[in-house]
Amino acid sequence: MKDIFELKLIVTSENIDDLNHVNNVVYVEWMDKVAFEHWAFLTKNNPLPEYIWVVVKHEIEYLKQAVLGDVITVRTWVGETKGFKSERLMEFYKNNLLLVKAKTVWGMLDAKTYKPSRIRENVLKVLQPIK
Template sequence: MMQKFSLELTIQKEDIDDLNHVNNAVYVKWMNDVAKTHWTLLSKNHDLDDYIWVVSRHEIDYKSEAFFGDKITAKTWVGETRGVTSERFIEFYKNEVLLAKAKTIWVLLDAKSFRPVRIRENILKVLEPFK
């Protein structure tokens, strides 16, 4: 059974744009923060310091607005992972209302050379519960 990792966020004043709601660029920052937090948690008991992830593509659908002080829940899980890429899905909710949903394609790199490396079994095992 697929698990979803959740992270709670509170909208700060600096997250608000001229239209008085969360700026779209803030969602991109949150997507990175959620993915990084999740990966750090997943990989903490594994020797995976030789690898880093970089984004190659974001797709975001904005569904509803969020405002200063709102409490947001970000939920993420892993999609198809093969070759050098891995999909990650993230949904942002205020209570039960879907605010935005996103799909990001991440590329695995060697941490020293910054060249793409094939995602092998050691990483697949770490990601498996969230697929």
């Protein structure tokens, strides 16, 4: 079973575009925020400052709209992890209605050299804890 991390967001006027719904770019910003919050949560007892993450690829499917004042629940979990890449999957919900599905491929880099770093056991234990 996947470990799901949740974060709630409220749609503000800054998130709204000319079509009176959440702008597509805002979802990318939220994806970054949720990924950062999830990594901070996963590493709170075991910091890993020797690594940084960068986006390699985003895939986003916009299904429904969110509007001003909506409370959005974002659910995220770690997908396939191999080499220096790790997938993060996200779903954005308003109540139980799925609004957006996304997958981001992240690359792990050495924090000093900014070169790709193979994801080893110490990081895998954090990304995919065994129950």
